[in-house]
Amino acid sequence: MGTFGKWATGLIILGVVALVLEVFTPWGAKAHSVAMGNSVEATLKDAGFGSLNISMEGNVAKLSGNLPSTDAKTAALTAAQNAQCEDCAGRRAGGARWHEVDGTGINVVKPMLTVQPYTLTGIRTKNAILILNGYVSDEAERQELLAVAETLFPGNVTDQTVKIAQGAPNSAWLSVASANIGGLSLLETGRFTMKDSSSVLVGQTSTVEARNNINEAIAALGGSTNISVPNMQAANIGQINDEDVCQRNFERLKGDNKIEFSTGSAEIAQAPSLALLANLAAAAKQCSSFNVVINGHTDIEGDSENNLVLSQNRAFAVANVLIAQGVDAAQLSAFGHGDTNPIASNDTDEGKAQNRRIEFTVTQSK
Template identity: 35%
Template sequence: MRGFFRWSNKWWPGLVPLVILWVVAAWNTTVPLEKDLTAEAGAALKDTILDKTRITAAGRDLTFSAEAFSEQGRRSALAQVESAPGVRLVIDETRLVPEAKPFVWSAERDVVRVTLGGSAPLPAVKARLAEAARAAAGGGEVADHMVLSRGAPQRFDAAAQLLLDQIGKLKDGKVMLSDTSIALSGMARELGGREAIAAALKNLPEGFTVTENAVKAPPYIFQVNKDPVAGIVTFTGYVPDNAVHAALVAAAARKFFDAKVVDNLKASVGAPSGFANAATLALGALSRLSTGSLVIADREVKLSGDALYGIAADQIRAGLATELPKDWKAATEVTVRPAASMVDPSVCQQLFADLFKKGKIRFETGRATIDPDSASLLDRLVEAALRCPAANIEIAGHTDSAGDDATNQALSEKRAQAVADYLVKTGLPSERLTAVGHGSTQPIAPNDTDEGKAENRRIEFVVKE
């Protein structure tokens, strides 16, 4: 017995290397096998659409977990893993991607980014929408908070792509899709943007409907600045169309009789109702200011500047307050320019002559009604008259030779009196003014051309000391 133990103590240490060799051999065999099986299973899934896919191996047994987008897709993926060469057993831990009820998707834009939220039906669709959002952001940041969900309506991809195109037209705002219902809100980036979005929404895929479109247009801005030092009146902003554009520029040329009009206007949709009438009225008010600015923002008229005398300031404020179209409002900050220094009558006469060289008092054809376009010139004449309070002024009316002498005589007298009445309403004493008519007896140009006749139809101021 004692010999047996002596013998066993000699042989068992020889087993240790054998065990180590066996373990190493088993490891070197199992690890490559598991890697190969995992690779084979992964290759079998290369054409399968799954999310959160994970395959682990324990010997020849695989644990397969993933989220599939349909039951058929889940079963097909499981079958492909089970059929991979060398696989003995597959432990199925697959499931379906959660279903969204309702299926909601959104895109929201602010100053710095476009944020995508809600659900996307497939990874490829999710990637395409993120790329479309980057294009809509114009280089801005894109925050992708979309999750993958089942339950998307048919043609979701096309609808969402079209809605992302509209996000690019917003300064800020949001588009939201809930199943097949669509809601939009925000501020359009440019004038006409709201209309462009509405037009684009008519191309939504069949079955989708817009339940709310609360996209607003940016303010419709029309602006005019009068600079008497440079002798320039500058127009910027928007007008509804070329016809209104031409009419306003032509009106400005008549109203601002001694200034150059710089036209930077652009035609755009979105003008409020009554824009043309309001802008024309406001231009008349601005023309009566020595310096000032006019801003029309939607239905609000903002006028600021200096009137030439106190009564003119009152008339301008009252005119804008009462004569604008319905639902329009006025905000006026009209002050009175400090009175110019007094001058002797001879200087006053020269002031009148200089003004009449630049413009003329206009009347309705064949009548003694003063054209509103003459208000600016009349105010300048009043200002000049106020500078020589000791001088009397003869207001002389003249006509062309068309018609009979008696009619022309009467018309010239009535027009001269209309001007005198206007001046009295501005505060000039009536005893300083005398209205006379000369008919067609004192032409300053031939009456055989339209141009000559226009020159002969005139009002003159003559200072009487």
């Protein structure tokens, strides 16, 4: 063989060696692995699966992450398997695909429902059954809520539809719910309603102490209450001739309870409100030598003139109930102030609820 032939043969041998080294040596395989990984990543991104993570182990593309359905997982695997790499394809005999795809790291996680308004209700029946209905943020929170309920109502918890959803107004949702369940455990009957950032607990209990404990616990978490004590009456001590004592008697009986009206009307809405007014009527009759001024107030919803009329009508409605309970009409005065005297911010539902109120003031002798 001549010099040229030897030279050409040498070049061919060197080329074959280089090709073998490119395919089978660690640095050649690593280069192909990186290139293939980049190709798979780009293909998945173009197919809408950019949230998945890709790592290459040799010629295996390992995918991981969360997808919303098995169909989405199948589509992602197909896209990854069909990814093209000019430097990698055809490296196997018969033109087989150079890379493989491992999708065991992909989890199918259904997207969580987001609801508005975000609500949770609890009802305590006369048989001490607790019925829960509404939403919590995750399964751990749901189990914690049910554990609290089961502790306070052992064997008597009915979890109708406590579901998992996004939309809770703040991280205190579970704390407020637990406090409301605790409040229900001290009542004879009652219910709580949580709606976004507002929380209201209403019901009946047999003692003033229980009512005060509930009011304090709920108020500490920004909620409101309307707890009546049906059997509580004005102290049976005959006529009271001290204005301050009469005022304190009204305040003790009313506590943090509200006289509730139907929305936008002067109709007294709930039986607990009527029971409260019956007790206040008894107190007024014991203070018959003093005037009792009834002041109605509203929040800022609606027209100011309409609010003034509404507050007046509500004050008159309260006076009429007291008169029907035997209070001398001459002892009572009723005024409406509309939305002019807020005691809380009207920027929140809780503040508006506080501003919608009836106040009683004992004044000078008749």
